[in-house]
Amino acid sequence: MFGVVVCPKCHRARGADLSNQTTRCAHCSHIIDLSKARVYARTDSKEKLPEAVRRMTEKLAVNIEDYPAERKRPLARASEQTKKPKKADALNLEELRSLATDLNRGKEYFDSKDVQLSLKLERDEDVQRLIDKMLDRGVIFQPQAGRFRIV
Numbered sequence: 001m002f003g004v005v006v007c008p009k010c011h012r013a014r015g016a017d018l019s020n021q022t023t024r025c026a027h028c029s030h031i032i033d034l035s036k037a038r039v040y041a042r043t044d045s046k047e048k049l050p051e052a053v054r055r056m057t058e059k060l061a062v063n064i065e066d067y068p069a070e071r072k073r074p075l076a077r078a079s080e081q082t083k084k085p086k087k088a089d090a091l092n093l094e095e096l097r098s099l100a101t102d103l104n105r106g107k108e109y110f111d112s113k114d115v116q117l118s119l120k121l122e123r124d125e126d127v128q129r130l131i132d133k134m135l136d137r138g139v140i141f142q143p144q145a146g147r148f149r150i151v
């Protein structure tokens with residue numbers, strides 16, 4: 001069995017006979033430990049190996065070119081996603097109380113929709129987690145299923 005591995009040192013793809021324990025990188029002479037290396041493509045035929053290496057090399061080149069642009073977008077999105085739940089998660093008892101007071105203001109009960117709207121939480125699980133936290137801390141209670149009231 002042959003496979004395509006990427007040199008951990010110079011990040012170039014090369015073909016290797018996977019029955020060997022190690023292979024030496026042709027570019028930087030680094031000894032790649034094949035038992036630990038990630039194999040990106042496998043093939044039974046040695047003839048297909050250069051083609052597989054070439055494809056992996058192209059893929060690596062594309063990845064490197066895309067790197068700055070690709071990195072920026074998912075990172076921004078990831079931080080946005082973690083920010084909102086984090087904000088709700090980070091609320092201390094005082095803040096939970098004041099939030100519950102606001103939610104309960106002018107009405108007898110509030111529900112998960114109110115929580116969602118007031119904090120602009122996108123995911124139901126974040127809403128549920130916040131409600132659970134308020135219930136857990138004794139800030140609110142649930143007189144009826146799905147209805148909450150400040151203690």
Ligand SMILES: [Zn+2]
Pocket residue numbers: 007008009010011012025026027028029030
């Ligand atoms: Zn190398």
